[in-house]
Amino acid sequence: MHTGNLMRARLVVCLVAALSAGCMPRSAQPSVAPDAVITGAKPATQHQPAPGIVTDFADIVRRNGPAVVNISAARGRSVANLTPLWPPASNEHDPFVQFFRQFSPGRPSESILSSGTLGSGFIISSDGYILTGAHVVAGASQVNVKLTDHREFKGSVVGIDSPSDIALLKIDARGLPTVRIGTPSDAKVGQWVVSIGSPYGFENTATAGIISSKGRLLPDETYVPLIQTDLTLNAGDSGGPLFDLNGDVIGLEAPAHPAFQGLSFAIPIDVTMGIERQLQLHGRVEHGRLGLSVQEVTAPLARSFGMAKPVGALISSVDENGPSAKSGLRVGDVILQLNGVTITDSTQLPMVVADLRPGSVVRVEFWRDHGTHEASVMLGALQGYSLVSDVPAQATVGQIGLTVRSLTSEELSKAGVNSGVRVERSAGPAALAGIQPGDIISRVASTPVSSPAQLRDELSKAGSNVALLVERNGHPVFVAIDLG
Incomplete structure (x- = not known):
């Protein structure tokens, strides 16, 4: 009987083990040794990380931060001694005078009433030459340069070139850290860039963004085609360096432009270094x-x-x-x-x-x-x-559609033109071209016009395409109209 019970117990154990094995989840792939090769097996798909996304600029900032400086330029004028109105002049030992003196400011000697600007710069040679923006130091009575190691120096202005907005400074120091000069022409639109500056005096502040465009020319600002970025720059950042991802300087930050909020611009470093050489040799640049x-x-x-x-x-x-x-x-x-x-x-x-x-x-x-x-x-x-x-010229299509009149002598003088007609009404293709009432049309192609009749004659001879020189607020611009 004991033998039968033992057999039944063994049978139950085996049955439970078999059922448990059947209910256990199975791995999708059999375990294979690393060196084993399975013939005919489909290799597992390898998921690679998305390329081109940069999230760490720490190395660029670590290597180049010590070569970026904070610049403060003071502009001031002397004022004469000021005589306090209270307390009234009296005996120096008068207790009444001594009592009130504790509530009055001390009598100032000749002092300086000053204003100034903050900016950034970067060291280009270990013996103390620094590049910054001309607007940062122009007209300054004193220039102070502060390094990241908290040393401060009085900077001397070697030269300023206002048309390019570039200035060269010199401090009396040796063995300074320097930046490495890059090649702006190698940079591409869409690439990441990094700027280090001193916004509002907060020195060694890093900002990252991308190049939005190259060769951007800003009217009445500079003759240099600029690098446009989407960096967020503030007062104190201008004059600082713009780095590519190799840690090379490719631009000098221009001041923030009030008309283009959200956009930043930098002067290409090859242009900057050409100006720097002339400033170092001659102290000025002739254009x-x-x-x-x-x-x-x-x-x-x-x-x-x-x-x-x-x-x-x-x-x-x-x-x-x-x-x-x-x-x-x-x-x-x-x-x-x-x-x-x-x-x-x-x-x-x-x-x-x-x-x-x-x-x-x-x-x-x-x-x-x-x-x-x-x-x-x-x-x-x-x-x-x-x-x-x-x-920038505006693209146009369609027929002409203008109503114009002759200009008075006062209007000619105010507009600064010798001839032209004033637009009274603009419709159809003229309006589409951007011509507005109040604009002055002074030429058809290269021919000056001084009356509505002459404008009509020139337009009748122009063929299927005509270019009009339009003056608005003192700015002349050619507008092309397709009459076909």
């Missing part, structure tokens, strides 16, 4: 000047001038006493070459001219009346920011 304004040649404008393709820089205004006017260049000409250098677009011309010295004679090839011509121009000297301005 050539043509004495004209240019704009982009769009496809409609190119067709209206009989050009095969939209290239060059279209002259939209000429200084009547400037070098170009003396050489016969006029509004409506398209500059194609300067000293043999092909001008592919309007942003290229200011850079080519600015690199030449005043007094240089340049050979200009230009397009006029459906053909190429040449002129020799002796460059003048650039005295401010305005080398040439780049005014």
